[in-house]
Amino acid sequence: MKPYEQAARTVEYKTLTLPSGLTVLIRPMPGYSAVHAIYATKFGAIDRDFKVDGKEVHLPAGVAHFLEHKMFESEDGDAFAKYAKTGANANAYTGFDRTAYIFTASSKIDESLDVLLGMVGNPYFTPQTIQKEQGIIGQEIKMYDDSVDWRLMMAMFQSMYEKHPLRDDIAGSVESIAQITPEMLYDCCKAFYRPENMVLALAGNITEKQVMDACRREGLDKPSAPVKVERLMPEESALPWRREYEISMPIVQTGFGLAFKEQPVEKGNLKREIIYDLLPDLICGGMTPLYRRLYDEGLVNPEFDGETLMVDGAACVLFTGESNQCDRVLELLREEIQRIKAQGIEEELFTLVKNQLYGEAIVDMESVVDAASSMASAHQHGRTLYDGIRTLAALTKEDVDRELATMLDPDTSVVVKILPQKS
Amino acid sequence: MERINIAPGVYLTRLEAEKFNRQRISIHFQFPNQREDATAAAVLPLVLERGWAECPDMTQLSRQLARLYGANLGVDATLNGGNRVITVDISGIKNEFALDGEDLSAEYAKIALGVAFHPYLIQGEFDPEAVEIEKQKLAQRLETEINDKRLYCVRQARRIFFAGSPAAVERDGYLEEVPQVTAHTLKKVYDRMVSTATIDVMVQGGDADKVKKQLESCLAGLNRQPAKLIENLAMPVTELRHKEEYFDMVQAKLCMMFTWESPMTSADLNAARLAMSLFGGSVSSRLFLNVREKQSLCYYCASTCSTMTGAMVVDSGVEPANAKKAEAAILKEWENLKTGEITDEELEDCRRSLLSGMDAVGDSLEGEENWYYMQICRGEPLVSPSKGKEALLAVTREDVRRILKGFHYSLGYLLTRKENGYETL
Numbered sequence: 001m002k003p004y005e006q007a008a009r010t011v012e013y014k015t016l017t018l019p020s021g022l023t024v025l026i027r028p029m030p031g032y033s034a035v036h037a038i039y040a041t042k043f044g045a046i047d048r049d050f051k052v053d054g055k056e057v058h059l060p061a062g063v064a065h066f067l068e069h070k071m072f073e074s075e076d077g078d079a080f081a082k083y084a085k086t087g088a089n090a091n092a093y094t095g096f097d098r099t100a101y102i103f104t105a106s107s108k109i110d111e112s113l114d115v116l117l118g119m120v121g122n123p124y125f126t127p128q129t130i131q132k133e134q135g136i137i138g139q140e141i142k143m144y145d146d147s148v149d150w151r152l153m154m155a156m157f158q159s160m161y162e163k164h165p166l167r168d169d170i171a172g173s174v175e176s177i178a179q180i181t182p183e184m185l186y187d188c189c190k191a192f193y194r195p196e197n198m199v200l201a202l203a204g205n206i207t208e209k210q211v212m213d214a215c216r217r218e219g220l221d222k223p224s225a226p227v228k229v230e231r232l233m234p235e236e237s238a239l240p241w242r243r244e245y246e247i248s249m250p251i252v253q254t255g256f257g258l259a260f261k262e263q264p265v266e267k268g269n270l271k272r273e274i275i276y277d278l279l280p281d282l283i284c285g286g287m288t289p290l291y292r293r294l295y296d297e298g299l300v301n302p303e304f305d306g307e308t309l310m311v312d313g314a315a316c317v318l319f320t321g322e323s324n325q326c327d328r329v330l331e332l333l334r335e336e337i338q339r340i341k342a343q344g345i346e347e348e349l350f351t352l353v354k355n356q357l358y359g360e361a362i363v364d365m366e367s368v369v370d371a372a373s374s375m376a377s378a379h380q381h382g383r384t385l386y387d388g389i390r391t392l393a394a395l396t397k398e399d400v401d402r403e404l405a406t407m408l409d410p411d412t413s414v415v416v417k418i419l420p421q422k423s
Numbered sequence: 424m425e426r427i428n429i430a431p432g433v434y435l436t437r438l439e440a441e442k443f444n445r446q447r448i449s450i451h452f453q454f455p456n457q458r459e460d461a462t463a464a465a466v467l468p469l470v471l472e473r474g475w476a477e478c479p480d481m482t483q484l485s486r487q488l489a490r491l492y493g494a495n496l497g498v499d500a501t502l503n504g505g506n507r508v509i510t511v512d513i514s515g516i517k518n519e520f521a522l523d524g525e526d527l528s529a530e531y532a533k534i535a536l537g538v539a540f541h542p543y544l545i546q547g548e549f550d551p552e553a554v555e556i557e558k559q560k561l562a563q564r565l566e567t568e569i570n571d572k573r574l575y576c577v578r579q580a581r582r583i584f585f586a587g588s589p590a591a592v593e594r595d596g597y598l599e600e601v602p603q604v605t606a607h608t609l610k611k612v613y614d615r616m617v618s619t620a621t622i623d624v625m626v627q628g629g630d631a632d633k634v635k636k637q638l639e640s641c642l643a644g645l646n647r648q649p650a651k652l653i654e655n656l657a658m659p660v661t662e663l664r665h666k667e668e669y670f671d672m673v674q675a676k677l678c679m680m681f682t683w684e685s686p687m688t689s690a691d692l693n694a695a696r697l698a699m700s701l702f703g704g705s706v707s708s709r710l711f712l713n714v715r716e717k718q719s720l721c722y723y724c725a726s727t728c729s730t731m732t733g734a735m736v737v738d739s740g741v742e743p744a745n746a747k748k749a750e751a752a753i754l755k756e757w758e759n760l761k762t763g764e765i766t767d768e769e770l771e772d773c774r775r776s777l778l779s780g781m782d783a784v785g786d787s788l789e790g791e792e793n794w795y796y797m798q799i800c801r802g803e804p805l806v807s808p809s810k811g812k813e814a815l816l817a818v819t820r821e822d823v824r825r826i827l828k829g830f831h832y833s834l835g836y837l838l839t840r841k842e843n844g845y846e847t848l
Contacts, residue, residue, distance in 0.1 A: 006520055010444065031442035034783040084707045087775035106782030136715065139722035143740050145673035148570050204786070250670040251570045253563070286485040295481075298559045301567075322567060352489035359492030362516045366444040367787050421671060 004393045007358065010365050011385035013375055014208060018215055020224045021196025025375040026211055027203040029368060033106045035204035036368040038376045039116050040100035043192030045170040046311055047097070049232040052191040056232075059188070060179040061165070062137070062172015065094040067185050069133050071101065071119055079119040088112040094170055097311045098380055104369060109206060113214035117200075121218055123189045125182040138174045148255050152320055152418055155245055156259040159414040162241035163234035164314050191229045195220055201376035204368035233313040238263065240414045248421040255418035256326035258333060260408050262315040270383055270391045273310060274357070275403045279317060280306030281353045282345050282400070283337060290336040299329050317408060326417060337408050344401040354395065361389055424795065426805060429635065430642050432649030433622040434799075437631040438791055446628030447514035447788045448531055450539045451796060452620035455653050456507040456589055462561075462596030463604045463612040465500065468509055469557035470549055470609060471538055472498040478534075479543035479550065491530055492516050498538065503800050504731030505589030505653030509616060511539040514788065517628060528629035532637055540641035542613065548606040549613075558601050565598040569670075572838055576676035577738050580836035583666060584680040589653050590732045619650035623799055625792050655686040657733030660831045667837040674722070675743040675839035677750060681830035683733035689801050693815045694822035695728050700773035701823060702726045702760055703737055707772040709756040710737070720749040728826075730801070735830050743843035750835055761828045765820050777815055784808040 013027035048059045071092070072079040083090040088105035090112075101120055105112045144150045157166045168176075191197075202211055215221055240261050265272050284291050284306050294300045304321030323329045364370045365385075378385050426436040440446055456464075473481040488494045494515030501508045513535040518527050543550055569575045585591035626634050660682060687695065703710035703726030710724045724739035741749040784790045785808055798805050 004522070010520070029442070032786050034779075034786050080706045081772075084772035084776065087779035089776060089779060090706075104779075104783060106779050132719070135719035136722065139674065139719070139740065139742065142674040142742070143722050146572050250672065251567070253567050253570070255570075287482060287489060289482075292482045296556055298556065298563075301560055301563050322563075322570075348486075352486055356489045356493035358522070359494070359516050359520075362444050362492070362520050368783075 004358075004389055007362055008386050008389050010362055011389060013203070013371075013385070015384070018195070018220050019222055020220045021194070022215065022220050023199045023379060024211055024215065025199065025201040025379060026206065026208050027371055027375060028206055028208075029204050029371070032204045032368055034104050034368050035106070035109050035202060035206045036102065036104045036372040037113065037116055038100050038102050038201045038372050039120055039198065040098055040201070040376050040380065041192050041198045042097065042380050043099055043188065043197065044095045044097040044311075045168065046165040046313075047192065047231060048165045049234075050191055051228075051230040051232065052187055053228050055187070057184070057187045057191070059184060060172060060176040061168035062170070062177045063180060063184060063188060064099055065171045066133065066137060066177055066180055067188055068092045068094045068099050068101075069137060070125055070129065070185060071123060073129055074119060074122055074124045079115055082115045083112065086112045086115065088115070090115075096166060096170065096309070100376065106205070110210060110214060113211070114217060117214060117218040117220070120193060123185065123193070125185045127182060130180060130182060130185075134177055134180075137171060137177055141169070141171045141174060144169070144171065148249060148251055148418055149320070151247065151249065152255050152257050152416060153318070155247060155416040155418070156257045156316075156318055156414060159242050159245045159416055160240045160259055160261040160316060161236060161314065164236045166311065166314050190227060194227050195224050197229075199376050199379045201372045201379070203371035203375065231312065236313060238412065240412060242414065244415050246417045246419055248419045250421045251418065252420055253322045253324055254326045254420065255320070255322050256330065257318060257320045257416040258330055259319070259414050259416070260317045261412045261414070262317060262407055264313050265310045265315050268382055270387055271395065271399060272403060273381065274388070274391055274395060275400050276308040276310060276315070276317070277357065278353050278400065279308060280319075281356065282349060283340060284319060284333065285353070287349060287352060290332065294329060294332065299323055299325055299332075304329075330415060334410065341404050341408060345397060345404070347397055350397040350400060354392065357392055358389070361385065361392070424805065424807070426799075429639060431647045432620070433638070433642060433647065434624070435631065435635050435638060436623065436625045436795060436799075438625060438627045438795065440628035440788060443628065443788055444516055444520065445514050445788060446517055446528060446531065447512065447625075447792065448535045448627070448629065448634060449510055449512040449625045449792055449796075450535060451623040451625070452509045452539075452616050453503065453506050453623070453652060453800065454616055454620040455650055456502060456505055456592040458592050460608070460612045460615070461592050462600040463608045464507055464509075465594065465596035466554065466557055466561055466601075466604050466609055467612055467616070468498040468500050469560060470553050471511065471542055472496070473553050473557070474543050475534070475537040476541040476543050477537055487534070491525075491527055492520070494527075494531060494534075496534060496538065500594055502590070502594050504656055504729070505592075507594070508800075511535055529633070531629065532634050536634075536637050536641050540617065544610070545606075548610045551606040554604065554606045554609055558604055561596065562598060562601045565595055565601070572670065572672055572676050573738065573740065576678045576836060576838040577736065579666075579668065579838075580678035580680050580736070580834055583664070583836065584658060584682075584734065584834050585732070588656060588658060590656060618646055618648055621649055621652060623796060625796060627788050627792060655688065655731050655733065657684055657686045658682040658833065660684050661833050663832055663834070665835045665837070667839060669841040670838060671840060672838065674740045675746050675837060675843060677739050677741050677746055677838075678836045679737040679750065679753060679832065680834040680836070681735040681737075682833050683735070683829045684831060685733070687730040687733050689730070689803050691826060692730050692801070694818045694826045695730055696777055696815065697770070697774060697818050698823045698826040699726050699728050699735075700777055701765070701769065702757065702827065705773055705776050707769060707776060709760060710753060713756055714749065714752045718752055720745055720752050724749070724753065743839045746837055746839060746843060754832065757827065757830075761824060765823065770820055770823070774815065774818070778812055781808045781812050781815070
């Protein structure tokens, strides 16, 4: 058997497109007791301006997240109360470019599927229920205001982007969510909660028949009324909005972030997406000389890390950590980036990082939660997990070197520091 | 599942892992937590994780793990009541996924047992340079504890609540004692661990017989004298204390600690699970539904309890001006459960959720291992999750009340802005 073929078989799952436009991904996992289900829409915090059937809609920050909370309420009761009757463990989350509703259950799967499909398919909002939610979400916003990591990340986005909605918190602010009306929420549902913008992914102790029956009960087996949607994304400069930013918080060690504003990754460029996934490990991961030096000299703690983000209209590479000598860390990090750009990445390191990513792809299909999440995520990025494995197998060091030459330009970088508050 | 005794206080447990893509080996060392060497014991996992006799360099070890397709090696410390558990674990993809036909199982076993039993030593002691680097890392971790206010609040509350008991000994040691840790003191605590700990090796997938032989060879040179572990404990009832600490923060944190007064036993476990689910451990709980959803008094408000320490913790994130109101609301929900009505519906909703969780235990390597290792720590006969469900099904409303009635409110710890402290409320 050719290398990677065994892995390709391991990431198999069934893909169906229903007459309503809904994509269904099913991965039965023999021997497992539980099922994890994800019902997700490609609608997140950055989708703030759009046209739906000719009507222009402009949302205040935080609507996608607010809507996620409100979806749990319907005219005939709270979805959590309904899940309590099935024993399912349910939740939801909102990201920059998606919102997902999930449950894990080991019994009464059909009933849980009815709750999941029903709550998202039949939204119900009133001014009174909206007002109640503003209090709870206000508390959530305040909790994040005290989080060093979150404040650091948001400050980096706010420094890089002048207009892109990444600069606003996923949950919005107390002031922005106060502007939310039932009409806005219904507009979002019409534009983004239509079946063709959604994916239903299930993994575990489940059959295709069970899923299809549930979709039929919810009417998803019939064509849905066409809706014309146009996303409006503001024009964004290639350069950062501001280069440096400092805030203070009641902490004892400076938190720092170095971010590079990159060109958005065009849809379908899977090779580039995978290179983004590899980059942090190639530059500052545990196997790199840079990490070892920073670690041994006591300049960073093990939480020092890099990550990348790719959404519509934006892509960036972020390095974050805590240090009492953050200027020195930033200097060494910048030097290493320039060295790698000039000399190319080390061959052995590239092979090892690629190996790791291969292992992760196999591991991700082991648990019902990770499998369903990976399937849904791949679909929302316009690919399959098999595409990912195949592209990874073909990736060369030269591909990465070529891509790196156009990235991590010092002129596109921003530095953010969170300083200990002076008493 | 099979658990066999290999040497005094050393056991090997073999668990099925056929359906998984990974295999896993864990080596648990459980021994009484001692105040005098707590800081050295906190440095130990950090130094062990850097490498071992055959691969002393941490970067080379990282590369070796990446070569094994991103195998995951961890050395971690946890506390089980008055005992410390240091766990070396490794997990990685099964042999069938190896691209060049490598015997991954053998490599995993070699690394895990090597890290646990053959550390890198220089003249019989740990590498002093590695020890100094990891001491610095521990000191940094201890210094930056206040960055996470939720965790910090719970830790501060625990420090006061458990004062004077074995459960008060810090998992991460003490900042002021970090400088005194040396390569020599670290070796002493390592020797105490390998000679006196109860050792449990759990093998999931891979070749357990081969691991057994390798383990026996590791034990051959050791003078094993397992120490008696500290039993379940409980703090005495005290007068209610309120403590507060001030930070310029947006959301206040409130941690409430309760004692069960006398040690809990394994027989209390399932009733305690259901009681927590009902009080504040689930989305069907009174704290979630009433204090968060109906009264909007907190964003999170959760209760947990440990049978090993007989302690119940309620921690919440609250509006600074509402801290006292939130505390009263939490106590009211507790009181209502102790003396008021508990409907069949809410009791069964909570039970159903726990049962569903038990069904899913066998769907992850870590979940399954944790299920059995916790039974080992509690000194119980090992039963499968489906047997465990039977015990949960037998819990009655009165069992739940008995658990909740047994708690006494001992301490409220509030982290808030100065103008919102208890004194000014």
